[in-house]
Every structure is written in structure tokens, then in C-alpha cells.
Amino acid sequence: MGERRMKPVRAPRRQPGSRVHSELAAGIGRRILDGTYPPGSLLPNEAEWGQMFGASRTAVREAIRTLNGKGLLVSRPKIGSRVEPRERWNLLDRDVMAWHRAALDERTFLLSLQEIRRILEPGAAVLAAARRSPAQLAALERAFADMQSAEVSSEAMVEADVRFHLALLAAANNELLVPFGIVIEQALASMFAYTTSHAVHPEQLLPLHAAVVRAVASQSPEAARKAVTALLDDTDETLVAAVEA
Amino acid sequence: MGERRMKPVRAPRRQPGSRVHSELAAGIGRRILDGTYPPGSLLPNEAEWGQMFGASRTAVREAIRTLNGKGLLVSRPKIGSRVEPRERWNLLDRDVMAWHRAALDERTFLLSLQEIRRILEPGAAVLAAARRSPAQLAALERAFADMQSAEVSSEAMVEADVRFHLALLAAANNELLVPFGIVIEQALASMFAYTTSHAVHPEQLLPLHAAVVRAVASQSPEAARKAVTALLDDTDETLVAAVEA
DNA sequence: CGGGGTAGTTTTGTAGGATAAAAGTCGGAA
DNA sequence: TTCCGACTTTTATCCTACAAAACTACCCCG
Structure with a gap:
């Protein structure tokens, strides 16, 4: 002292x-x-x-x-x-999920996260396309723009990617969907850590996201669902490739 | 003992x-x-x-x-x-949801809960049909049996109904789906309180649930999805009727 | 005259002790 | 034997004191 x-x-x-x-x-x-x-x-x-x-x-x-x-x-x-x-247990809690993740092997954890995304995000996209506000669309577009200007496989890219999907959830205008954001955050963070550039079609990432933006912008629920599903299919491919590697 | x-x-x-x-x-x-x-x-x-x-x-x-x-x-x-x-905010937390519910009008709350169910349960049913264990199927059947023996629109019926849907979630074998059980619990409890027998097709309730059991028993994912969707359609009808009443 | 460090202030964070209440266990008395 | 009441363990609550953080404001010194 x-x-x-x-x-x-x-x-x-x-x-x-x-x-x-x-x-x-x-x-x-x-x-x-x-x-x-x-x-x-x-x-x-x-x-x-x-x-x-x-x-x-x-x-x-x-x-x-x-x-x-x-x-x-x-x-x-x-x-x-x-x-x-x-x-x-409140597994969707930030802390609980972190402890859970630490206790599990990364692969299992990631696969179960991705499974939830496949269930939720297409449905959320439908709602988002149907009733997003202009501000919510703008937030989505901003996140997409940031993805475009970010370096591939960079921290910034992941951050913008997360923000993109959170914006999509928020645009669905159902508060109860928001807590699921933690799943997306964890999934993308975990992907980033686990699948270091095993991306099968890295050049597809931006076009796939662009399709989502277009569908939500034009308020086409079905197109939004398809676009998000295609996006998740791509993610799955990367995941499978990484798991096998 | x-x-x-x-x-x-x-x-x-x-x-x-x-x-x-x-x-x-x-x-x-x-x-x-x-x-x-x-x-x-x-x-x-x-x-x-x-x-x-x-x-x-x-x-x-x-x-x-x-x-x-x-x-x-x-x-x-x-x-x-x-x-x-x-x-x-952790809206899927039991307490938080209870406080949230108290702060909202029942109708809005119920509609947003139901919306989540429409997104989640069909997907969960697909997984459940694909990979439920015998024990998980048994739990589902037990809940269904209890619904059959319960009086219509009774406390016991709601309890068995909740248990049925929780069993379906559990049978999907993805832990991250479990926290959503709270949505189902609240939705059914809220329905029970709010739509006092506005059921449009009360006689359909058991057959609709029976179809879910059959699909899960026979491990038919697509049939399970359709059965659950039909079930939710029916619930929606009741809900709309109650809201308009 | 100005800038920066420093003392003061408010509010949460941590410690430690004392007592109350809950919920078992066990023994003794009717 | 049965039931009731002491005993015991553990959390629940209250209290007091002090530490640490973070904002305010002022004063010293250039």
C-alpha cells in the first residue's frame, strides 16, 4: 500500500x-x-x-x-x-449453456444446437417476412452489409453473421423467440472455433444470406423459409465435413 | 418400507x-x-x-x-x-414468464405462446418419431391413456395433455428442446383459464392426439409432423373462437 | 489559465457472527 | 406401541463493518 x-x-x-x-x-x-x-x-x-x-x-x-x-x-x-x-434446468441461459458446453464434447454440442436452428429459424423467417418493420429490415440489411465488407472467416464476419440471424429472429416480432438467440450465438461461435475453414462452399455464404434479405424485404414468407433452409443446409454440409475431418 | x-x-x-x-x-x-x-x-x-x-x-x-x-x-x-x-431477458424462465404473463393481457400472451408451439412442435415431432426410445414412447402412451380416462375439460385432462406434449418434446432427444416445455405448460394452463370450453371440436381432441401417438409409435416422421400440425390447427380454432367471444 | 491527479462520496461486494425456522432423528412417556 | 417433544443439522434472515468500484469535484502544479 x-x-x-x-x-x-x-x-x-x-x-x-x-x-x-x-x-x-x-x-x-x-x-x-x-x-x-x-x-x-x-x-x-x-x-x-x-x-x-x-x-x-x-x-x-x-x-x-x-x-x-x-x-x-x-x-x-x-x-x-x-x-x-x-x-x-434452464439450458437456454447463457451461463448454463456455457457450463454445458464445457462439459460436453464440441461435436455433440454443435450438432444439437444446429438441430434446434433447423427447427426454429425457418419458422422465424416466415414470421419475419410477414411482419418485419422497416427498422427491422434495415437492421438485417446492415448486418448483411457488414458481412459483405468483413474478411472471410474473420472475427468480424462471425460477429456480423450472428447479428444477421439475431436480427432475423427479432424481425419475427415474437418476444419468446428472442431467448433462442443464445443458441445461434453459441452455434456460430462454436462453428468458428471447431470448423476452422472446412466450409464446403465458402463462396456461397453471401449469396445465401442475400436471398434471405431479399425474401424478407419483399415480404415473401415462403421464399424466406426456403432461403433460410438453404442456408442451413449449407451450414450442415460444413458441419458434416468438419466432423468427418 | x-x-x-x-x-x-x-x-x-x-x-x-x-x-x-x-x-x-x-x-x-x-x-x-x-x-x-x-x-x-x-x-x-x-x-x-x-x-x-x-x-x-x-x-x-x-x-x-x-x-x-x-x-x-x-x-x-x-x-x-x-x-x-x-x-x-430470459423469458423462457418459469418465474420470468409468470411475471411477463401477469403484465400482459391474456390474449396477446396466449397468441404468442401458440405461435411458438406452431414453430417448434412439428419439428420436435419429426425428431421424436425418428428416434424415440421405447420408454419415451411408453411415456407418451401413458399420457394419452390418462387423457382418455380423464373427464373432459378437467384439471386432470389439462395435466395429462401437458404431460403428453412434454413427453413428445422429450422423445425428440435433444436437450435444448426441453426448456421449451415451459411454453407448452403455460399455453395449456392459459388456454384452460381463458377458453373455458370454447372448444370447437371437443370430440376431436382424443383422435387428434391418437394420431400423434400412432405416428410416433410407427416411427413415421412425416406422419408425426402432419398429426401434430393438425392438432395445433384444432387448438388454433379454439383459440380464435375464444378470442372472438 | 488549464490539465491531471487525488480525495471524497455513493453504492454494491464481501466478510463474519448471531439468531430463527424448517425438517429430519431419536428417545422417552402415556 | 404410539405419539409427542427435545435435539440436531442446515438453510433463512438480520445485522454490522469494511472493501472495492466508479463517478464528482476540487485543488495543486505546471
Whole structure:
């Protein structure tokens, strides 16, 4: 403390996830997702977690409260905290999905994500084409433009790609579709990490997206469905190629 | 396992939701969902919530930790807790959906739920028909049998109906579909409350469900999709009739 | 006169202790 | 034997104190 403190040029801006209770939530959450504590089992009590992580009981309790809210466990006096059955888990939660992903092999995880996309996105595209607002269309077009100007297989491309699909979901104007965005984010991020340029038709990416934009712009639900389906078919090809490689 | 030992009917069995911090989470959560504190706005600080609800700061903090985990807000020292943009909200969470439902008119809520079902369930049915396990088929058949033996428009019927559709989702063998079960639960519960026997073809309910069971049993994906779609068409008719009434 | 660092201020974050309430277990008395 | 009440364990709640973050504003020094 008596030392002269050098101030870094940029404030560290620690993530909100670097708090003690977040670390604890992640630590416990991961152990649940990876099966260390299977559904129905009893967790160590709060004092024990505190010792394990060198944290106070207060911090442990806040972590457990978080996991509670995500449906991973329930706590009762004298009993302790018991892991809930998997069907209660909120797998679409950002954190839970991250822990889940870490506990699974990348391939399995990616395939199940992609499967969800095949179910959801065509339906969302139909709705989007039918009732997107001008602003929502503009957001979609902006994301597409950013994809065009991004380098192939770059971070920027993935970011714009994600934004494209989120914009499509948003344009469907059904709020309950929005939480699914996490699936798309994870799927594309995971693809980027896993299928390092196994793309079968890399030159098809932009035309396929362009077709979606056209369909949504011209408010043609069926065309939108087909365009999105074609897009997902292409993604599937890449995925299969990467899995086999 | 001495079932001879008849225990007197144990009284209260207070819900885990009756805890102080849960009350607080619900109180704050509702105020966020109903727009009292719109996205981007700053919430009262912890001490103020404590006074409002007559609770300690500890309880308030645990409540806020819960809401934090559901994506409704983020907290930072010196700043306070700020409501997150809607697209971060975990609308598929049980609690969040309940608060959301309370803040919306029943009709709008129900229509958007039904829309999601139309997107998801046919796709789930295809997967279920393709790869359900014998046990999963049995669960589906059990739910159907319970529907048959239940009184029309009874609590038991709704419960079996929900179980039927959850079993279908589960049979798709993609964990990420499971969290959607909440949509079905809410939709059917809401239908039950809202469309008190406006059913257009009440006699069709069981045959329509029977067709789904047959398709899944015979592992016919396309038949399953059609059967589920027909089922949803029927539900839609009931819904429209109720909305117009 | 201006810029930058620094002290102050507010709010959340963490710690630790004390007590209450829940929900089992077990033993003793009617 | 049966039932009731102490005992026990664990979470639930409250309290107090202090640490850390991040914004404000001012003062010192060039």
C-alpha cells in the first residue's frame, strides 16, 4: 500500500463475472453440468463450499441463489441444496449453456444446437417476412452489409453473421423467440472455433444470406423459409465435413 | 418400507417461493416486466428496497442475485442495478414468464405462446418419431391413456395433455428442446383459464392426439409432423373462437 | 489559465457472527 | 406401541463493518 501505484492507461474494467459470487456460481454450476453432482444428489453445505473456495458464507449463498434462479437446484433448511432433474434446468441461459458446453464434447454440442436452428429459424423467417418493420429490415440489411465488407472467416464476419440471424429472429416480432438467440450465438461461435475453414462452399455464404434479405424485404414468407433452409443446409454440409475431418 | 405407519397429514409445507428473498425477487421482477422500471433505467438501491419491503439488505441482495441470473438486470458498485435490454431477458424462465404473463393481457400472451408451439412442435415431432426410445414412447402412451380416462375439460385432462406434449418434446432427444416445455405448460394452463370450453371440436381432441401417438409409435416422421400440425390447427380454432367471444 | 491527479462520496461486494425456522432423528412417556 | 417433544443439522434472515468500484469535484502544479 505504501507503494507508488502506477495507473494503467486503460481502466481494467473487470467483467461483472469476476466477482467472488460469480466465480462460485460458475464453479458449482460446472460441477453440476459435468455430472459431479447428478440430479437428485445433495450438494455440500454452504460452509463447506465456503472452505473449498475460500469465500464467506454470504458469497456462497449468493452463488446458490443464482443457480437456484437458473433451475439447477433447490434448497431447503435442514436438507441442503439438491440438484434438480435435468428437465428443470434452464439450458437456454447463457451461463448454463456455457457450463454445458464445457462439459460436453464440441461435436455433440454443435450438432444439437444446429438441430434446434433447423427447427426454429425457418419458422422465424416466415414470421419475419410477414411482419418485419422497416427498422427491422434495415437492421438485417446492415448486418448483411457488414458481412459483405468483413474478411472471410474473420472475427468480424462471425460477429456480423450472428447479428444477421439475431436480427432475423427479432424481425419475427415474437418476444419468446428472442431467448433462442443464445443458441445461434453459441452455434456460430462454436462453428468458428471447431470448423476452422472446412466450409464446403465458402463462396456461397453471401449469396445465401442475400436471398434471405431479399425474401424478407419483399415480404415473401415462403421464399424466406426456403432461403433460410438453404442456408442451413449449407451450414450442415460444413458441419458434416468438419466432423468427418 | 413401512407404509403401515400412517403419518398424520402434514400441514403447511410452505412453498419454497414463500421465502422473503423470493417475495422480493417476485416483487422487483414484476415491476420490471410491467414496465415500472424500463430497460436501461436504474433501480432503487438495496437499502431502499429493504425499506419498501421491510426486509434486510441481505434478503434484497439475494433477490437481486436471482434476477441477475435471469438476465433482467446487472449491478455495479456505485452505479446500482440497471435493467438490461429486453433481448437479454430470459423469458423462457418459469418465474420470468409468470411475471411477463401477469403484465400482459391474456390474449396477446396466449397468441404468442401458440405461435411458438406452431414453430417448434412439428419439428420436435419429426425428431421424436425418428428416434424415440421405447420408454419415451411408453411415456407418451401413458399420457394419452390418462387423457382418455380423464373427464373432459378437467384439471386432470389439462395435466395429462401437458404431460403428453412434454413427453413428445422429450422423445425428440435433444436437450435444448426441453426448456421449451415451459411454453407448452403455460399455453395449456392459459388456454384452460381463458377458453373455458370454447372448444370447437371437443370430440376431436382424443383422435387428434391418437394420431400423434400412432405416428410416433410407427416411427413415421412425416406422419408425426402432419398429426401434430393438425392438432395445433384444432387448438388454433379454439383459440380464435375464444378470442372472438 | 488549464490539465491531471487525488480525495471524497455513493453504492454494491464481501466478510463474519448471531439468531430463527424448517425438517429430519431419536428417545422417552402415556 | 404410539405419539409427542427435545435435539440436531442446515438453510433463512438480520445485522454490522469494511472493501472495492466508479463517478464528482476540487485543488495543486505546471
